[in-house]
Amino acid sequence: MRIGIYGGTFNPIHNTHIEIAKAALNQYNLDKVYLLVAGTPPHKDTAESVADICRLEMVELAIQNDKELSIDDREIYRSGKSYSYITLTELKNEHPDDDLFFIMGSDSLLNFKNWVKPEIISNAATILVAPRLGDDTELLNKSIEECKTLFEGEFFLIDYAANGIASSKVREDFYKDEKVKDCLKPEVIQYIINHNLYSEHQYSYPDILKLSEEMKIALKPGRYVHTLGVATTAYALALKWNYPAYTAMVAGMLHDCAKCISDEERLDICESNDLPISDIERKYPHLLHGKVGAYFCSSKYDVYDPQIAHAITYHTTGCPNMNLLDKIIFVADYIEPGRDKQPRLDILRSEAYTDLDRCVYMILEDSVAYLNNNPDMVDPTTVDTYNYYKQYMKEKR
Ligand SMILES: [Fe+2]
Ligand SMILES: [Fe+2]
Incomplete structure (x- = not known):
C-alpha cells in the first residue's frame, strides 16, 4: 500500500x-x-x-x-x-x-x-x-x-x-x-x-468568580445556590458535548439573574426596552425572567455573547431547534444537583451525558404533563418546543 x-x-x-x-x-x-x-x-x-x-x-x-x-x-x-x-x-x-x-x-x-x-x-x-x-x-x-x-x-x-x-x-x-x-x-x-468556536467573546475563570459575587448580591440565598448548581452542571455538560466550558458557565451563572426582582419591574423593563410581552407573560410576569435576564446580560453584567442571551431567553420554555448552548442551559436548569422534586431525575441526569436531545425531549414531556394539570399556565412556546422535539426524536430513530 x-x-x-x-x-x-x-x-x-x-x-x-x-x-x-x-x-x-x-x-x-x-x-x-x-x-x-x-x-x-x-x-x-x-x-x-x-x-x-x-x-x-x-x-x-x-x-x-x-x-x-x-x-x-x-x-x-x-x-x-x-x-x-x-x-x-x-x-x-x-x-x-x-x-x-x-x-x-x-x-x-x-x-x-x-x-x-x-x-x-x-x-x-x-x-x-x-x-x-x-x-x-x-x-x-x-x-x-x-x-x-x-x-x-x-x-x-x-x-x-x-x-x-x-x-x-x-x-x-x-x-x-x-x-x-x-x-x-x-x-x-x-x-x-x-459550538461557538472562534467567537470574540471568550471567558475565563476570573469572569465566573466575578459574576458569582454579583449573583450573590442580586439573588436570594436559595436562588443563588440553585444558580451555582446550574453553572457547574452547565460546565460539566459543556465538557461532555464540546462547547466552550466557561461560556456555558457564564450562561448558567446568569440564567436566573432577573428572577429576584418584582413583576412590576420585569414588565416595566420590557415595556421601556421594546421587549415583546405575550398574553401569558402579561398574566404571569415571572415567565419574563428569561427575556429580562438576557437583557441584563449586556446592560448590567457586560456579557455580550448573543448565544448566551439566547440560551437565557429560552431556558424555561426551550424553543424549536435549540442550539447546543440552549440545550445545555435548559437541561442544567432542570437537573442541577439541588433539584429533587421532578420525576425520573436519575434517568434524566444519566441521559444528559448520553443523548442530550433525548434528555431535552424527556424534560419537555414531563413539563407538558405538569402544565396539563395547570392548563392556565401553559406557555405556547413550551408546547411548540415539545412538538418539535417529538417529531425530531421520531425522525432520529
Ligand atoms: Fe429560571
Ligand atoms: Fe433556574
Whole structure:
C-alpha cells in the first residue's frame, strides 16, 4: 500500500486541505491519506483556544463521505509534546511493508532542517511538499535540493498551488465575512456556529468568580445556590458535548439573574426596552425572567455573547431547534444537583451525558404533563418546543 500522512492543526479544516490531500493521492497513486491532527499547546483567552477534540470532530465531518481520506488522532491523545519523528517511527513500525508519504506545506519544507530529528522523518517517508499560490518555486526547488544533500530520502513537490484561504483567516473573519464560509464544508460551518468556536467573546475563570459575587448580591440565598448548581452542571455538560466550558458557565451563572426582582419591574423593563410581552407573560410576569435576564446580560453584567442571551431567553420554555448552548442551559436548569422534586431525575441526569436531545425531549414531556394539570399556565412556546422535539426524536430513530 502507498499511504499518505498529512499533518496539521486543521483549526479549522478547509477545502484547500482536502484538495492538497487529493492532489497528493492522485499524483503519487496513494491508496489512502491519513489526516494527522496535531495536538496544540493550550492558548489562553484567545479566539484560537479551540478544544483539540473540536478540531478532530470538524475533520471527521469534513471527510465523512470520502473513502480515501481517514483520520489519525494519535497526536491528540498523546501525553506531552508531540513530535512528527515519533509519529513517523510508530507508523513505520505499524506498516513495515507499506510506502509512506509525508505531506507538508511549503513553509514546513523551508524550516524542515530545524525540526527535531528530520532525518528520521525523511528516512521513514517520502516527503511531498504542497506549495502555496505565490510561492517562489525556485526557492522551493533549492530547498528540496538542500534537503536531499542533508538527509537521506526523497523530496517532491506536489503539482498543486493552494490558492484557498488560510485557517487563521477563517478564525479571524468567520463572523465578519460571509465569503470565508465558501472554503468550508457546510457541516464544518454548522459545527463552528453550534459550538461557538472562534467567537470574540471568550471567558475565563476570573469572569465566573466575578459574576458569582454579583449573583450573590442580586439573588436570594436559595436562588443563588440553585444558580451555582446550574453553572457547574452547565460546565460539566459543556465538557461532555464540546462547547466552550466557561461560556456555558457564564450562561448558567446568569440564567436566573432577573428572577429576584418584582413583576412590576420585569414588565416595566420590557415595556421601556421594546421587549415583546405575550398574553401569558402579561398574566404571569415571572415567565419574563428569561427575556429580562438576557437583557441584563449586556446592560448590567457586560456579557455580550448573543448565544448566551439566547440560551437565557429560552431556558424555561426551550424553543424549536435549540442550539447546543440552549440545550445545555435548559437541561442544567432542570437537573442541577439541588433539584429533587421532578420525576425520573436519575434517568434524566444519566441521559444528559448520553443523548442530550433525548434528555431535552424527556424534560419537555414531563413539563407538558405538569402544565396539563395547570392548563392556565401553559406557555405556547413550551408546547411548540415539545412538538418539535417529538417529531425530531421520531425522525432520529
Ligand atoms: Fe429560571
Ligand atoms: Fe433556574
